[in-house]
């Protein structure tokens with residue numbers, strides 16, 4: 060793919076470009092739209108703020124190198140917690156390929172209960188499984204979505220599965236966009252076997268083969284609007300020392316597609332003065348607050364061997380909880396361990412005995428993207444009462460599940476909580492634990508520029524076009540009307556396909 | 566217009582076998598390794614305090630890890646900080662500042678953490694971990710751990726297996 064990527068960082072001075080369609084952001088939503096429109100004969104230009112790293116080079120990186128070169132803010136972005144809410148570490152890609160380069164590959168279709176809500180409460184009447192079927196199929200084929208064989212489950216996942224069975228629920232096999240996975244378990248930091256079919260290996264090369272120009276290191280700040288029409292974008296080329304903003308970036312285009320993700324698309328819209336009428340831009344952000352529960356077993360678990368993510372349980376979905384298998388690299392695992400000096404070393408020696416499982420909350424929202432001075436947005440998040448209940452319940456169930464599988468101790472992601480044996484865990488007052496003590500992450504920001512059937516209720520219409528500005532579209536996670544309760548990349552890519560096909564009049 | 570990608574300046578993953586030949590490097594690095602420290606992304610004083618914390622956290626039986634390993638860790642840490650945003654750096658500067666000043670007070674030592682010997686530093690950090698300010702130390706230790714355990718010797722010492730499930 061690299062041959063056709065132009066490096067903004069190496070361009071001197073200002074940069075002026077012209078295209079029929081300009082796509083801002085090269086992640087899951089942007090890459091899909093770019094490929095489909097270019098293949099249909101449109102002249103597409105993709106602008107990406109982050110740098111370019113070939114997936115093969117990503118595969119060679121250590122996790123901290125991946126953090127430095129592909130992750131936004133080196134993975135350190137955090138929300139401001141409002142009320143009794145956790146501080147949430149929001150993770151995103153900032154590179155050609157966007158967050159798609161960092162996924163665990165998990166692919167879920169939109170649950171029917173969620174589609175029902177979109178039809179019933181949001182009046183998006185054609186959001187039915189039948190209507191979406193051809194778009195799902197197109198994406199699933201393009202990115203090679205397949206079920207993870209049971210043999211690829213790590214011992215960590217097997218143990219949680221064993222506990223689950225004893226507790227009366229089951230793990231099901233996940234589907235992922237991989238081809239030839241051998242179970243390195245490092246998906247988030249690069250795939251050494253080249254098996255993960257991110258947009259960097261699928262849609263972007265396709266777009267380029269059809270003629271799309273991709274510019275890295277180009278920060279879009281505003282949409283240029285004349286009358287009620289978008290006519291291009293402007294921003295800065297990140298070509299000063301240290302990747303700081305340098306030359307001016309000016310792009311003339313007939314159509315503008317924003318695909319900068321759920322935190323940055325609203326920022327660009329706000330800077331451009333779009334959305335003042337509805338006051339919806341930046342609101343309705345959902346995060347799927349996520350956390351990991353760890354357990355120590357007598358046996359060596361070697362949790363990092365196997366598919367990083369292979370199994371899930373939606374048994375507790377009615378309570379807003381989804382359990383997903385997951386693991387982390389050694390350093391990240393060690394980072395979860397307490398202690399200084401010998402006490403830390405003792406804990407580090409236990410790492411091979413640790414198993415881990417993840418939980419996501421199907422949250423009610425409560426997030427807002429604010430524009431302040433500077434390049435980065437401020438994100439506030441107020442956890443809903445229902446989600447606080449679900450969080451405590453998820454911790455309780457996960458702990459019990461590991462003990463049912465024979466764990467000696469569990470480690471809850473609660474600031475200051477000690478390792479607990481079964482008795483200590485049973486006695487621990489989780490039910491009154493303040494949510495602000497939860498160590499929480501999010502990989503799934505959604506909904507801050509949501510699609511709506513009427514102008515006042517959202518930012519874009521069901522064809523992804525801005526309610527206010529003609530020729531301005533959004534194709535990324537920000538349009539997803541509500542929290543999904545499941546990993547979103549397939550949804551985002553499917554909606555992007557639907558958008559692009561409708562744009563083409565199909 | 567574009568002179569083409571510059572030489573890649575990343576150390577290959579020492580623990581990962583390459584599945585196929587690589588294309589020539591193509592990461593345009595914002596700043597070469599080492600420059601991050603010179604450019605003042607983090608001050609020498611902040612790095613000095615961070616090193617004092619790291620030596621204590623990763624010490625064994627009263628000895629800090631080998632100086633060469635810790636130099637490597639500090640280079641990597643500084644480079645990582647140089648590549649986050651000003652906001653991220655500010656957060657870690659504040660965390661380091663707080664640990665440097667507050668931890669000694671918790672063991673009734675009225676001096677800076679860097680002035681304490683290793684034993685006292687360990688005690689001070691343990692006291693901080695047990696205090697309501699634990700979160701600050703945990704954040705700093707977390708980033709240090711991510712970098713520290715990437716050093717092949719440190720990684721090996723954990724006994725974590727490396728490599729894929731399916732061996733060809």
Ligand SMILES: Cc1cc2nc3c(=O)[nH]c(=O)nc-3n(C[C@H](O)[C@H](O)[C@H](O)COP(=O)(O)OP(=O)(O)OC[C@H]3O[C@@H](n4cnc5c(N)ncnc54)[C@H](O)[C@@H]3O)c2cc1C
Nearest residue numbers: 084086088108157158162163164165279535536546547548
């Ligand atoms: C660590 C991690 C693991 C994940 N695992 C999974 C998984 O297993 N399954 C799953 O379904 N989902 C997963 N996700 C979530 C999934 O990757 C995202 O939901 C999805 O990729 C988001 O697509 P997007 O198009 O909305 O945004 P992104 O893919 O984030 O793309 C947005 C792009 O826009 C660029 N950009 C931002 N601002 C500007 C600007 N001003 N100018 C130019 N460019 C800009 C960004 O740099 C970025 O590259 C994961 C995410 C992360 C971070």
